[in-house]
Amino acid sequence: MGLLSVAVVQRLPLWSPVVLAYLLPVALGLAGFMALLTTLSTAALASLSSLLGNLTLFALIVLFVALGAWRKVPVYEAFIDGAREGFDVAKGLLPYLVAMLCAVGVFRASGALGYVLDGIRWCVTTLGADARFVDALPTALVKPFSGSAARAMLIETMQTQGVDSFAALAAATVQGSTETTFYVLAVYFGAVGIHRARHAVGCALLAELAGVIAAIMVCYRFFG
Missing domain, CATH: 1.20.5 (Single alpha-helices involved in coiled-coils or other helix-helix interfaces)
Incomplete structure (x- = not known):
């Protein structure tokens, strides 16, 4: 979904024979690999x-x-130079990181997250669908803002629901299937002086949504 949204916004010729020659083998390979995984046991x-x-x-x-x-x-020397430059980059990123973590902390402490989850659970149960995945959504909702906060939500889900519960498994899968979208945009765009994100936010959030939906579907497929 992220690729398609970027292609639409940037008017990329996805139907070009050259592009399809690259994309189709990759897509078929991934589909075949997923089909293979469905035949394996949990231990395997x-x-x-x-x-x-x-x-x-x-x-x-x-x-x-x-x-x-x-x-x-000179690999070692290049590594040392990169590490030295990394410290300088980290100093520039620190103000943006602090601001983002404060925003996530306020969101959690205010109780707004609980109200959002209750609303989603009510909608799902009203439609007659299985609402077990809702307990994994704190990780999905916080992950775009902060990876550390999402890990905290994941650990909290494991502690309250159980490590082997469906919610914990879904939260762990979501944790690995999504990205810290707003964190990346705020920190790295701010570090290089980009003030207009344009289509980056929308395309990134669509990719984020696709990752969450795919993670939940995979969990229902493998863990029931």
């Missing part, structure tokens, strides 16, 4: 995801080092 799925995650991280590190050596880049 956990083992496979852990193995793939570890291999991916290790492969990325090896790839960076190999590319640096191939291009004759």
